[in-house]
Amino acid sequence: MEQKKLLMCYGKTSFTPGRYLEDAFRNIGVKVDVYTSFIDFSNIALDEYVAVLFVESPSVPAVSVKQIDRVNIPKFFWIHHGENRLNTNKSLVRRYQPDLILMAHSLHLANHFSVPVKFFPFAMATDIFNDVTPLQDRPMDITSVGTLDPVLYQKRIRAIKKIKERFHKTYRLSFHKRVFLHDLAKTYGQSKLVINHAADTIKSLNMRIFEGIGCGSLLLTDTVPKLDILLEDGKHLVLFDSHSDLLEKVDYYLTHVHEAQKIASSGYQHLLAYHTYEQRAQALLNWAEEGIHPS
Template identity: 80%
Template sequence: MEQKKLLMCYGKTSFTPGRYLEDAFRNIGVKVDVFTSFIDFSQIALDEYIAVLFIESPSLPPVRVKQINLVNIPKIFFINHGENRLTTNIQLAHYYQADLVLMAHSLHLAKHFPVPAEFFPFAMAKDIFNNPALLQNRPVDITSIGTLDPALYKNRIQAIEKIKEKFHADYRLSFHKRVFLHDLAKAYGESKLVINHAADNIKSLNLRIFEGIGCGSLLLTDEVPKLDTLLEDGKHLVLFDSDQDLLEKIEYYLTHVDEAQIIATAGYQHLLKHHTYEHRAKALLNRIEKGL
Protein backbone atom coordinates (compact mmCIF):
# COMPACT_ATOMS: atom_id res chain seq x y z
CA MET A 1 0.00 0.00 0.00
CA GLU A 2 1.36 3.42 -0.99
CA GLN A 3 2.20 5.63 1.97
CA LYS A 4 -0.05 8.67 2.39
CA LYS A 5 1.69 12.04 2.08
CA LEU A 6 0.71 15.37 3.60
CA LEU A 7 2.02 18.88 3.00
CA MET A 8 2.35 21.02 6.14
CA CYS A 9 3.10 24.73 5.98
CA TYR A 10 3.87 26.56 9.21
CA GLY A 11 6.51 28.47 11.12
CA LYS A 12 7.95 25.53 12.98
CA THR A 13 9.10 25.73 16.58
CA SER A 14 9.67 22.88 19.01
CA PHE A 15 6.72 23.59 21.32
CA THR A 16 3.69 24.40 19.17
CA PRO A 17 0.56 22.43 18.28
CA GLY A 18 1.86 22.28 14.71
CA ARG A 19 4.98 20.43 15.78
CA TYR A 20 2.96 18.02 17.94
CA LEU A 21 0.53 17.35 15.10
CA GLU A 22 3.37 16.85 12.63
CA ASP A 23 4.91 14.25 14.94
CA ALA A 24 1.54 12.56 15.34
CA PHE A 25 0.99 12.22 11.59
CA ARG A 26 4.37 10.56 11.29
CA ASN A 27 3.56 8.29 14.24
CA ILE A 28 0.45 6.99 12.45
CA GLY A 29 2.39 6.31 9.24
CA VAL A 30 1.76 9.45 7.18
CA LYS A 31 4.74 10.97 5.36
CA VAL A 32 4.94 14.70 6.04
CA ASP A 33 6.78 17.29 3.97
CA VAL A 34 7.11 20.62 5.79
CA PHE A 35 7.59 24.12 4.38
CA THR A 36 8.39 26.71 7.03
CA SER A 37 8.71 30.02 5.17
CA PHE A 38 7.76 29.77 1.46
CA ILE A 39 6.14 27.31 -0.94
CA ASP A 40 5.72 27.54 -4.72
CA PHE A 41 2.96 25.11 -5.62
CA SER A 42 4.00 25.07 -9.28
CA GLN A 43 7.09 23.20 -8.10
CA ILE A 44 5.15 20.61 -6.07
CA ALA A 45 3.87 17.27 -7.41
CA LEU A 46 0.46 17.84 -5.87
CA ASP A 47 -0.96 14.51 -7.01
CA GLU A 48 1.36 12.82 -4.49
CA TYR A 49 -0.35 14.49 -1.51
CA ILE A 50 -3.73 14.07 0.17
CA ALA A 51 -4.00 17.68 1.45
CA VAL A 52 -2.19 20.89 2.40
CA LEU A 53 -2.35 21.82 6.08
CA PHE A 54 -1.50 25.40 7.01
CA ILE A 55 -1.07 26.10 10.73
CA GLU A 56 -1.13 29.40 12.55
CA SER A 57 2.31 30.18 13.99
CA PRO A 58 2.14 33.56 15.72
CA SER A 59 5.78 33.63 16.82
CA LEU A 60 7.05 33.44 13.23
CA PRO A 61 6.00 35.06 9.93
CA PRO A 62 3.23 33.26 8.01
CA VAL A 63 4.38 30.90 5.27
CA ARG A 64 4.29 32.75 1.94
CA VAL A 65 2.68 30.96 -0.99
CA LYS A 66 2.97 31.18 -4.77
CA GLN A 67 0.59 29.74 -7.36
CA ILE A 68 -1.89 28.55 -4.75
CA ASN A 69 -4.53 28.63 -7.47
CA LEU A 70 -2.95 25.41 -8.81
CA VAL A 71 -3.80 23.47 -5.65
CA ASN A 72 -6.58 20.97 -6.37
CA ILE A 73 -6.33 19.02 -3.11
CA PRO A 74 -7.95 20.08 0.20
CA LYS A 75 -6.47 23.19 1.79
CA ILE A 76 -6.94 23.27 5.57
CA PHE A 77 -6.04 26.06 7.98
CA PHE A 78 -5.62 25.16 11.68
CA ILE A 79 -5.78 28.15 14.02
CA ASN A 80 -5.10 28.08 17.74
CA HIS A 81 -5.88 31.63 18.86
CA GLY A 82 -9.14 33.51 19.19
CA GLU A 83 -10.14 37.18 19.40
CA ASN A 84 -6.58 38.43 19.78
CA ARG A 85 -5.66 37.22 16.27
CA LEU A 86 -9.04 37.13 14.56
CA THR A 87 -8.34 39.75 11.89
CA THR A 88 -4.99 38.19 10.97
CA ASN A 89 -6.46 34.69 10.80
CA ILE A 90 -9.36 35.81 8.60
CA GLN A 91 -6.82 37.38 6.24
CA LEU A 92 -4.74 34.18 6.23
CA ALA A 93 -7.81 32.00 5.56
CA HIS A 94 -8.38 34.10 2.42
CA TYR A 95 -4.69 34.13 1.50
CA TYR A 96 -4.41 30.35 1.73
CA GLN A 97 -7.79 29.92 -0.02
CA ALA A 98 -8.73 27.48 2.72
CA ASP A 99 -11.48 24.94 2.13
CA LEU A 100 -11.82 24.26 5.86
CA VAL A 101 -10.79 26.11 9.02
CA LEU A 102 -9.98 24.08 12.14
CA MET A 103 -10.34 25.94 15.43
CA ALA A 104 -8.67 24.83 18.66
CA HIS A 105 -11.24 26.89 20.59
CA SER A 106 -13.37 30.04 20.32
CA LEU A 107 -16.03 28.47 18.09
CA HIS A 108 -18.19 31.55 18.51
CA LEU A 109 -15.85 33.19 15.98
CA ALA A 110 -16.53 30.61 13.26
CA LYS A 111 -19.06 32.87 11.54
CA HIS A 112 -16.31 35.33 10.63
CA PHE A 113 -14.46 32.92 8.35
CA PRO A 114 -15.21 32.59 4.62
CA VAL A 115 -15.44 28.78 4.73
CA PRO A 116 -16.75 26.18 7.20
CA ALA A 117 -14.97 26.16 10.57
CA GLU A 118 -14.92 23.18 12.91
CA PHE A 119 -13.74 22.37 16.44
CA PHE A 120 -10.30 20.76 16.45
CA PRO A 121 -9.01 21.07 20.02
CA PHE A 122 -5.53 20.80 21.42
CA ALA A 123 -4.49 17.38 22.71
CA MET A 124 -1.91 15.45 24.72
CA ALA A 125 1.55 15.37 23.16
CA LYS A 126 2.20 11.94 24.61
CA ASP A 127 5.84 11.77 23.53
CA ILE A 128 6.58 14.70 25.86
CA PHE A 129 3.79 15.36 28.37
CA ASN A 130 3.30 11.86 29.70
CA ASN A 131 3.98 10.97 33.33
CA PRO A 132 1.93 8.49 35.41
CA ALA A 133 4.03 8.89 38.59
CA LEU A 134 1.97 8.68 41.78
CA LEU A 135 1.07 11.99 43.38
CA GLN A 136 2.27 10.89 46.81
CA ASN A 137 5.80 10.54 45.43
CA ARG A 138 5.93 14.01 43.89
CA PRO A 139 8.07 16.61 45.69
CA VAL A 140 6.05 19.72 44.73
CA ASP A 141 2.52 20.33 45.97
CA ILE A 142 1.24 23.18 43.79
CA THR A 143 2.51 24.38 40.41
CA SER A 144 1.37 27.17 38.13
CA ILE A 145 3.22 28.07 34.94
CA GLY A 146 2.18 30.85 32.62
CA THR A 147 2.41 34.49 31.65
CA LEU A 148 1.81 37.04 34.41
CA ASP A 149 1.12 40.05 32.21
CA PRO A 150 -1.17 42.30 34.31
CA ALA A 151 -2.88 43.57 31.17
CA LEU A 152 -4.23 40.09 30.46
CA TYR A 153 -3.96 38.05 33.65
CA LYS A 154 -4.98 40.12 36.65
CA ASN A 155 -7.17 37.28 37.92
CA ARG A 156 -4.33 34.77 37.56
CA ILE A 157 -1.90 37.06 39.40
CA GLN A 158 -4.41 37.62 42.19
CA ALA A 159 -5.10 33.89 42.55
CA ILE A 160 -1.39 33.07 42.74
CA GLU A 161 -0.81 35.69 45.41
CA LYS A 162 -3.61 34.21 47.50
CA ILE A 163 -2.20 30.69 47.01
CA LYS A 164 1.20 31.86 48.19
CA GLU A 165 -0.26 33.62 51.20
CA LYS A 166 -2.31 30.63 52.33
CA PHE A 167 -0.04 27.69 51.55
CA HIS A 168 3.60 28.83 51.49
CA ALA A 169 4.29 27.84 55.09
CA ASP A 170 3.07 24.26 54.84
CA TYR A 171 3.50 23.22 51.23
CA ARG A 172 6.07 23.38 48.48
CA LEU A 173 5.00 25.77 45.73
CA SER A 174 6.41 26.30 42.25
CA PHE A 175 5.54 29.25 40.03
CA HIS A 176 7.17 30.05 36.68
CA LYS A 177 6.53 32.54 33.91
CA ARG A 178 8.25 30.87 30.96
CA VAL A 179 9.19 27.19 30.94
CA PHE A 180 8.89 25.05 27.83
CA LEU A 181 8.85 21.53 26.45
CA HIS A 182 10.80 18.97 28.52
CA ASP A 183 11.47 21.46 31.34
CA LEU A 184 7.73 22.13 31.43
CA ALA A 185 6.92 18.42 31.43
CA LYS A 186 9.41 17.91 34.28
CA ALA A 187 7.83 20.71 36.33
CA TYR A 188 4.32 19.31 35.89
CA GLY A 189 5.50 15.75 36.46
CA GLU A 190 6.93 16.74 39.85
CA SER A 191 3.73 18.39 41.09
CA LYS A 192 0.63 17.00 42.76
CA LEU A 193 -1.62 19.87 41.66
CA VAL A 194 -1.41 22.06 38.56
CA ILE A 195 -3.38 25.31 38.53
CA ASN A 196 -4.75 26.64 35.24
CA HIS A 197 -6.26 30.12 35.04
CA ALA A 198 -7.44 31.45 31.68
CA ALA A 199 -6.93 35.04 30.57
CA ASP A 200 -9.27 37.64 32.06
CA ASN A 201 -11.27 38.45 28.94
CA ILE A 202 -10.51 35.56 26.58
CA LYS A 203 -11.77 32.37 28.15
CA SER A 204 -10.60 29.50 25.98
CA LEU A 205 -9.05 26.05 26.00
CA ASN A 206 -5.29 26.14 26.31
CA LEU A 207 -2.38 23.74 26.06
CA ARG A 208 -1.85 23.73 29.84
CA ILE A 209 -5.01 21.68 30.35
CA PHE A 210 -3.64 18.79 28.31
CA GLU A 211 -0.05 19.20 29.50
CA GLY A 212 -0.92 19.15 33.20
CA ILE A 213 -3.30 16.20 32.97
CA GLY A 214 -0.94 14.40 30.60
CA CYS A 215 1.80 14.69 33.18
CA GLY A 216 -0.43 12.92 35.68
CA SER A 217 -1.15 15.91 37.92
CA LEU A 218 -4.54 16.83 39.28
CA LEU A 219 -5.56 19.85 37.22
CA LEU A 220 -7.59 22.60 38.88
CA THR A 221 -8.95 25.03 36.29
CA ASP A 222 -11.55 27.69 35.73
CA GLU A 223 -14.26 26.79 33.26
CA VAL A 224 -13.87 27.64 29.57
CA PRO A 225 -16.15 26.97 26.58
CA LYS A 226 -16.11 23.42 25.14
CA LEU A 227 -14.05 22.01 28.03
CA ASP A 228 -17.06 19.97 29.15
CA THR A 229 -17.19 18.24 25.77
CA LEU A 230 -13.72 16.80 26.37
CA LEU A 231 -13.31 16.34 30.12
CA GLU A 232 -15.65 15.94 33.09
CA ASP A 233 -15.47 17.96 36.29
CA GLY A 234 -14.78 15.79 39.33
CA LYS A 235 -13.86 12.84 37.14
CA HIS A 236 -10.94 13.98 34.98
CA LEU A 237 -10.15 17.39 36.52
CA VAL A 238 -11.52 19.84 39.08
CA LEU A 239 -13.21 23.15 38.23
CA PHE A 240 -13.19 26.24 40.43
CA ASP A 241 -15.38 29.32 40.08
CA SER A 242 -13.71 31.83 42.41
CA ASP A 243 -10.48 32.39 44.31
CA GLN A 244 -12.11 31.16 47.51
CA ASP A 245 -13.36 28.03 45.77
CA LEU A 246 -9.88 27.43 44.38
CA LEU A 247 -8.25 27.79 47.80
CA GLU A 248 -10.74 25.43 49.39
CA LYS A 249 -10.26 22.80 46.70
CA ILE A 250 -6.48 23.03 46.88
CA GLU A 251 -6.63 22.47 50.63
CA TYR A 252 -9.07 19.59 50.25
CA TYR A 253 -7.10 17.68 47.65
CA LEU A 254 -3.75 18.22 49.34
CA THR A 255 -5.23 16.65 52.47
CA HIS A 256 -7.03 13.93 50.48
CA VAL A 257 -4.30 12.89 48.06
CA ASP A 258 -5.96 9.50 47.54
CA GLU A 259 -9.01 11.25 46.05
CA ALA A 260 -6.78 13.55 44.02
CA GLN A 261 -5.01 10.48 42.67
CA ILE A 262 -8.25 8.89 41.47
CA ILE A 263 -9.18 11.98 39.44
CA ALA A 264 -5.65 12.57 38.15
CA THR A 265 -5.34 8.96 36.98
CA ALA A 266 -8.76 9.01 35.33
CA GLY A 267 -7.86 12.22 33.50
CA TYR A 268 -4.52 10.86 32.37
CA GLN A 269 -6.04 7.61 31.08
CA HIS A 270 -8.87 9.50 29.38
CA LEU A 271 -6.39 11.61 27.43
CA LEU A 272 -4.39 8.55 26.39
CA LYS A 273 -7.55 6.83 25.21
CA HIS A 274 -9.28 9.74 23.46
CA HIS A 275 -7.27 12.95 23.24
CA THR A 276 -3.72 12.54 21.95
CA TYR A 277 -2.43 14.28 18.84
CA GLU A 278 -2.49 10.84 17.20
CA HIS A 279 -6.25 10.85 17.76
CA ARG A 280 -6.45 14.30 16.17
CA ALA A 281 -4.30 13.22 13.23
CA LYS A 282 -6.44 10.13 12.60
CA ALA A 283 -9.64 12.18 12.79
CA LEU A 284 -8.31 14.73 10.31
CA LEU A 285 -7.04 12.01 8.00
CA ASN A 286 -10.50 10.44 8.02
CA ARG A 287 -12.05 13.82 7.30
CA ILE A 288 -9.75 14.34 4.33
CA GLU A 289 -10.39 10.87 2.93
CA LYS A 290 -14.14 11.55 3.05
CA GLY A 291 -13.62 14.62 0.89
CA LEU A 292 -14.08 17.20 3.66
Protein backbone atom coordinates (compact mmCIF):
# COMPACT_ATOMS: atom_id res chain seq x y z
CA MET A 1 0.00 0.00 0.00
CA GLU A 2 1.34 3.41 -0.96
CA GLN A 3 2.22 5.63 1.99
CA LYS A 4 -0.14 8.56 2.51
CA LYS A 5 1.38 12.03 2.37
CA LEU A 6 0.25 15.26 4.00
CA LEU A 7 1.36 18.87 3.57
CA MET A 8 1.61 20.87 6.80
CA CYS A 9 2.17 24.62 6.74
CA TYR A 10 2.88 26.27 10.08
CA GLY A 11 5.47 28.15 12.09
CA LYS A 12 6.88 25.13 13.87
CA THR A 13 8.14 25.31 17.43
CA SER A 14 8.93 22.43 19.75
CA PHE A 15 5.95 22.74 22.10
CA THR A 16 2.98 23.72 19.95
CA PRO A 17 -0.10 21.61 19.18
CA GLY A 18 0.91 21.61 15.52
CA ARG A 19 4.16 19.86 16.40
CA TYR A 20 2.28 17.23 18.46
CA LEU A 21 -0.14 16.62 15.60
CA GLU A 22 2.70 16.42 13.09
CA ASP A 23 4.37 13.75 15.23
CA ALA A 24 1.07 11.89 15.46
CA PHE A 25 0.65 11.76 11.69
CA ARG A 26 4.06 10.15 11.43
CA ASN A 27 3.19 7.76 14.25
CA ILE A 28 0.24 6.44 12.23
CA GLY A 29 2.37 6.02 9.12
CA VAL A 30 1.72 9.25 7.22
CA LYS A 31 4.61 11.04 5.52
CA VAL A 32 4.49 14.74 6.41
CA ASP A 33 6.18 17.48 4.41
CA VAL A 34 6.39 20.70 6.43
CA TYR A 35 6.66 24.28 5.19
CA THR A 36 7.38 26.74 7.99
CA SER A 37 7.57 30.14 6.30
CA PHE A 38 6.58 30.08 2.61
CA ILE A 39 4.99 27.70 0.11
CA ASP A 40 4.46 28.12 -3.63
CA PHE A 41 1.82 25.60 -4.64
CA SER A 42 2.79 25.85 -8.30
CA ASN A 43 5.95 23.95 -7.33
CA ILE A 44 4.13 21.19 -5.42
CA ALA A 45 2.99 17.89 -6.93
CA LEU A 46 -0.38 18.12 -5.23
CA ASP A 47 -1.65 14.79 -6.52
CA GLU A 48 0.84 13.10 -4.17
CA TYR A 49 -0.91 14.45 -1.06
CA VAL A 50 -4.21 13.71 0.65
CA ALA A 51 -4.64 17.23 2.09
CA VAL A 52 -3.03 20.50 3.12
CA LEU A 53 -3.14 21.46 6.80
CA PHE A 54 -2.43 25.02 7.93
CA VAL A 55 -1.95 25.52 11.67
CA GLU A 56 -2.21 28.72 13.64
CA SER A 57 1.19 29.56 15.16
CA PRO A 58 0.99 32.89 17.02
CA SER A 59 4.56 32.92 18.32
CA VAL A 60 6.10 33.07 14.82
CA PRO A 61 5.10 34.73 11.53
CA ALA A 62 2.30 33.02 9.63
CA VAL A 63 3.24 30.99 6.58
CA SER A 64 3.05 32.96 3.31
CA VAL A 65 1.45 31.27 0.32
CA LYS A 66 1.58 31.63 -3.43
CA GLN A 67 -0.77 30.14 -6.03
CA ILE A 68 -3.28 28.95 -3.41
CA ASP A 69 -5.87 28.77 -6.20
CA ARG A 70 -4.01 25.83 -7.70
CA VAL A 71 -4.79 23.63 -4.70
CA ASN A 72 -7.33 20.96 -5.69
CA ILE A 73 -7.07 18.79 -2.59
CA PRO A 74 -8.77 19.43 0.78
CA LYS A 75 -7.40 22.37 2.76
CA PHE A 76 -7.75 22.57 6.53
CA PHE A 77 -6.90 25.38 8.94
CA TRP A 78 -6.53 24.50 12.63
CA ILE A 79 -7.23 27.48 14.93
CA HIS A 80 -6.09 27.44 18.58
CA HIS A 81 -7.26 30.82 19.86
CA GLY A 82 -10.53 32.66 20.32
CA GLU A 83 -11.49 36.32 20.62
CA ASN A 84 -7.93 37.50 21.20
CA ARG A 85 -6.89 36.34 17.70
CA LEU A 86 -10.20 36.53 15.84
CA ASN A 87 -9.30 39.32 13.42
CA THR A 88 -5.93 37.76 12.68
CA ASN A 89 -7.50 34.37 12.02
CA LYS A 90 -10.17 35.88 9.77
CA SER A 91 -7.33 37.37 7.74
CA LEU A 92 -5.54 34.02 7.62
CA VAL A 93 -8.72 32.31 6.44
CA ARG A 94 -8.76 34.72 3.50
CA ARG A 95 -5.12 33.91 2.83
CA TYR A 96 -5.38 30.12 3.10
CA GLN A 97 -8.90 29.67 1.68
CA PRO A 98 -9.57 26.49 3.68
CA ASP A 99 -12.40 24.13 2.86
CA LEU A 100 -12.80 23.34 6.55
CA ILE A 101 -11.80 25.25 9.69
CA LEU A 102 -10.82 23.16 12.69
CA MET A 103 -11.35 24.92 16.02
CA ALA A 104 -9.71 23.76 19.24
CA HIS A 105 -12.33 25.70 21.23
CA SER A 106 -14.41 28.89 21.08
CA LEU A 107 -16.99 27.37 18.75
CA HIS A 108 -19.25 30.34 19.46
CA LEU A 109 -17.06 32.25 16.98
CA ALA A 110 -17.83 29.90 14.09
CA ASN A 111 -20.31 32.33 12.52
CA HIS A 112 -17.45 34.80 11.94
CA PHE A 113 -16.10 32.52 9.22
CA SER A 114 -17.58 31.89 5.79
CA VAL A 115 -16.55 28.22 5.57
CA PRO A 116 -17.63 25.16 7.59
CA VAL A 117 -16.20 24.62 11.08
CA LYS A 118 -15.54 21.42 13.04
CA PHE A 119 -14.59 20.97 16.68
CA PHE A 120 -10.99 19.72 16.78
CA PRO A 121 -9.71 20.04 20.37
CA PHE A 122 -6.23 19.55 21.76
CA ALA A 123 -5.29 16.03 22.83
CA MET A 124 -2.83 13.88 24.73
CA ALA A 125 0.71 13.79 23.32
CA THR A 126 1.37 10.21 24.37
CA ASP A 127 5.12 10.30 23.73
CA ILE A 128 5.59 13.23 26.13
CA PHE A 129 2.72 13.70 28.60
CA ASN A 130 2.29 10.12 29.71
CA ASP A 131 2.89 8.99 33.30
CA VAL A 132 1.23 6.33 35.45
CA THR A 133 3.24 6.75 38.66
CA PRO A 134 0.81 6.06 41.56
CA LEU A 135 -0.30 9.26 43.29
CA GLN A 136 0.85 7.99 46.67
CA ASP A 137 4.41 7.75 45.34
CA ARG A 138 4.55 11.33 44.04
CA PRO A 139 6.66 13.79 46.05
CA MET A 140 4.57 16.89 45.29
CA ASP A 141 0.96 17.44 46.38
CA ILE A 142 -0.24 20.46 44.38
CA THR A 143 1.16 21.87 41.14
CA SER A 144 0.15 24.69 38.83
CA VAL A 145 2.16 25.73 35.78
CA GLY A 146 0.95 28.62 33.69
CA THR A 147 1.26 32.31 33.04
CA LEU A 148 0.29 34.76 35.77
CA ASP A 149 -0.30 37.73 33.52
CA PRO A 150 -2.28 40.12 35.77
CA VAL A 151 -4.28 41.43 32.82
CA LEU A 152 -5.71 38.03 31.88
CA TYR A 153 -5.39 35.85 34.98
CA GLN A 154 -6.49 37.71 38.11
CA LYS A 155 -8.65 34.75 39.21
CA ARG A 156 -5.78 32.31 38.70
CA ILE A 157 -3.48 34.56 40.72
CA ARG A 158 -6.02 34.74 43.57
CA ALA A 159 -6.55 30.97 43.50
CA ILE A 160 -2.84 30.29 43.88
CA LYS A 161 -2.58 32.86 46.66
CA LYS A 162 -5.43 31.20 48.55
CA ILE A 163 -3.88 27.75 48.11
CA LYS A 164 -0.57 29.02 49.48
CA GLU A 165 -2.22 30.73 52.45
CA ARG A 166 -4.28 27.66 53.32
CA PHE A 167 -1.89 24.80 52.63
CA HIS A 168 1.72 25.99 52.71
CA LYS A 169 2.27 24.29 56.09
CA THR A 170 0.26 21.19 55.25
CA TYR A 171 1.11 20.14 51.70
CA ARG A 172 4.03 20.33 49.30
CA LEU A 173 3.34 23.03 46.69
CA SER A 174 4.88 23.81 43.31
CA PHE A 175 3.96 26.99 41.42
CA HIS A 176 5.29 29.41 38.80
CA LYS A 177 7.73 27.10 37.06
CA ARG A 178 8.51 28.05 33.46
CA VAL A 179 9.01 24.54 32.10
CA PHE A 180 8.11 22.91 28.81
CA LEU A 181 7.92 19.53 27.07
CA HIS A 182 9.62 16.74 29.03
CA ASP A 183 10.43 19.04 31.97
CA LEU A 184 6.77 20.01 32.14
CA ALA A 185 5.73 16.35 31.92
CA LYS A 186 8.13 15.52 34.75
CA THR A 187 6.69 18.34 36.87
CA TYR A 188 3.13 17.07 36.38
CA GLY A 189 4.20 13.46 36.82
CA GLN A 190 5.60 14.27 40.27
CA SER A 191 2.37 15.83 41.56
CA LYS A 192 -0.81 14.31 42.94
CA LEU A 193 -2.99 17.28 41.93
CA VAL A 194 -2.67 19.65 38.98
CA ILE A 195 -4.66 22.89 39.19
CA ASN A 196 -6.01 24.48 36.01
CA HIS A 197 -7.69 27.88 35.90
CA ALA A 198 -8.90 29.46 32.65
CA ALA A 199 -8.39 33.11 31.81
CA ASP A 200 -10.76 35.61 33.39
CA THR A 201 -12.73 36.54 30.27
CA ILE A 202 -11.73 34.06 27.55
CA LYS A 203 -13.01 30.74 28.89
CA SER A 204 -11.68 27.97 26.68
CA LEU A 205 -10.18 24.51 26.63
CA ASN A 206 -6.42 24.60 27.06
CA MET A 207 -3.56 22.16 26.64
CA ARG A 208 -3.02 21.84 30.41
CA ILE A 209 -6.19 19.78 30.72
CA PHE A 210 -4.77 17.05 28.50
CA GLU A 211 -1.20 17.39 29.80
CA GLY A 212 -2.14 17.08 33.47
CA ILE A 213 -4.51 14.15 33.01
CA GLY A 214 -2.09 12.50 30.58
CA CYS A 215 0.59 12.62 33.25
CA GLY A 216 -1.68 10.68 35.59
CA SER A 217 -2.45 13.54 37.97
CA LEU A 218 -5.87 14.39 39.31
CA LEU A 219 -6.84 17.55 37.44
CA LEU A 220 -8.90 20.19 39.28
CA THR A 221 -10.25 22.81 36.90
CA ASP A 222 -12.92 25.42 36.46
CA THR A 223 -15.40 24.63 33.72
CA VAL A 224 -15.14 25.89 30.15
CA PRO A 225 -17.36 25.37 27.08
CA LYS A 226 -17.19 21.92 25.47
CA LEU A 227 -15.27 20.38 28.38
CA ASP A 228 -18.32 18.35 29.38
CA ILE A 229 -18.51 16.57 26.02
CA LEU A 230 -14.89 15.42 26.36
CA LEU A 231 -14.53 14.61 30.06
CA GLU A 232 -16.89 13.90 32.95
CA ASP A 233 -16.74 15.66 36.31
CA GLY A 234 -16.02 13.24 39.15
CA LYS A 235 -15.06 10.48 36.72
CA HIS A 236 -12.15 11.86 34.67
CA LEU A 237 -11.38 15.11 36.50
CA VAL A 238 -12.80 17.34 39.24
CA LEU A 239 -14.51 20.69 38.58
CA PHE A 240 -14.61 23.60 41.02
CA ASP A 241 -17.04 26.51 40.82
CA SER A 242 -15.41 28.92 43.29
CA HIS A 243 -12.15 29.33 45.13
CA SER A 244 -13.69 28.10 48.36
CA ASP A 245 -14.89 25.01 46.48
CA LEU A 246 -11.39 24.54 45.09
CA LEU A 247 -9.82 24.69 48.55
CA GLU A 248 -12.32 22.16 49.92
CA LYS A 249 -11.72 19.75 47.05
CA VAL A 250 -7.93 20.08 47.24
CA ASP A 251 -8.03 19.15 50.93
CA TYR A 252 -10.55 16.35 50.37
CA TYR A 253 -8.65 14.57 47.62
CA LEU A 254 -5.28 14.92 49.34
CA THR A 255 -6.77 13.24 52.40
CA HIS A 256 -8.57 10.65 50.26
CA VAL A 257 -5.80 9.76 47.82
CA HIS A 258 -7.44 6.46 46.88
CA GLU A 259 -10.44 8.40 45.51
CA ALA A 260 -8.13 10.83 43.73
CA GLN A 261 -6.29 7.88 42.19
CA LYS A 262 -9.51 6.34 40.89
CA ILE A 263 -10.50 9.53 39.05
CA ALA A 264 -6.97 10.23 37.82
CA SER A 265 -6.60 6.72 36.42
CA SER A 266 -10.02 6.86 34.78
CA GLY A 267 -9.16 10.18 33.16
CA TYR A 268 -5.85 8.84 31.90
CA GLN A 269 -7.46 5.76 30.37
CA HIS A 270 -10.19 7.89 28.81
CA LEU A 271 -7.62 10.08 27.07
CA LEU A 272 -5.79 7.03 25.75
CA ALA A 273 -9.04 5.61 24.40
CA TYR A 274 -10.52 8.73 22.81
CA HIS A 275 -8.28 11.80 22.91
CA THR A 276 -4.76 11.22 21.63
CA TYR A 277 -3.16 13.19 18.82
CA GLU A 278 -2.99 9.98 16.80
CA GLN A 279 -6.78 9.79 16.97
CA ARG A 280 -7.05 13.45 15.96
CA ALA A 281 -4.73 12.77 13.00
CA GLN A 282 -6.80 9.80 11.87
CA ALA A 283 -10.01 11.84 12.11
CA LEU A 284 -8.54 14.52 9.86
CA LEU A 285 -7.47 11.91 7.31
CA ASN A 286 -10.97 10.45 7.36
CA TRP A 287 -12.52 13.85 6.68
CA ALA A 288 -10.12 14.41 3.78
CA GLU A 289 -10.90 11.04 2.28
CA GLU A 290 -14.66 11.43 2.73
CA GLY A 291 -14.58 14.15 0.11
CA ILE A 292 -14.11 17.56 1.72
CA HIS A 293 -13.01 19.30 -1.46
CA PRO A 294 -12.94 22.91 -2.62
CA SER A 295 -16.30 24.26 -3.75
